[in-house]
Amino acid sequence: MNIPAPALSLTPTLSDSWEQYGLRVMSGEQRGIGAAILRTALRAASPLYALAMRARNALLFITFALTACASQADKQLKAVKSARSVLAEWALVEDQAAGGRAQAIYTDQMRELARDELKTDASELAQQPDAAHLLQQLRSGSPDATALKQADSALAPLEKRLEAS
Numbered sequence: 001m002n003i004p005a006p007a008l009s010l011t012p013t014l015s016d017s018w019e020q021y022g023l024r025v026m027s028g029e030q031r032g033i034g035a036a037i038l039r040t041a042l043r044a045a046s047p048l049y050a051l052a053m054r055a056r057n058a059l060l061f062i063t064f065a066l067t068a069c070a071s072q073a074d075k076q077l078k079a080v081k082s083a084r085s086v087l088a089e090w091a092l093v094e095d096q097a098a099g100g101r102a103q104a105i106y107t108d109q110m111r112e113l114a115r116d117e118l119k120t121d122a123s124e125l126a127q128q129p130d131a132a133h134l135l136q137q138l139r140s141g142s143p144d145a146t147a148l149k150q151a152d153s154a155l156a157p158l159e160k161r162l163e164a165s
Contacts, residue, residue, distance in 0.1 A: 072127070077162040079124035082117065083135055084152050084159065090114040091148035098145065115139045131158055 024030035025038050093110040096102035122135040138151055 073162055073165050075124050076128060077159065079121040080128075080131065080155055080159045080162060083121040083125075083131075084155050086114050086117045086121070087138070087148050087152040087155070090143075091145040091152070094143070094145035094148060128158060131155060 021030065025035045026042070028039075090110065093102060093107055093114075097104075097107040118135045118139050122132045122139070125132040125135065134151055134154060138148070141147075143151070
């Protein structure tokens, strides 16, 4: 059996939980001066609460946007480092093949693996058109060790710029 709360009470009765009391106050089911004062206070605080939630949401949006930008730069940096590593390995294979120190099957397999990896790296570097174009050119041609080393050197400034950002 619920005992009705006194008219001036701001607190719920002992048998009520705070949540139930709050729901009854906000719905208008709870009557009395205490409930009326609480509803008035909630109405007055509502714009401040809404403003605080808008500010929180704006900060969350900015945080997520900055995180997305940072992760894009991180992906690009990883792709440039990967491409430079692949180019160095491929150049070494081409040096070995030119000197007759690598079998044709091994050389062909390494070229194919390098082209596949450069395809992935080029797709990650879509927002760096010069680098992506360079990697696509290397994939479609038959570069020698010198061309691969030059391409590696051409990517070095981009890597430094991405590391600095």
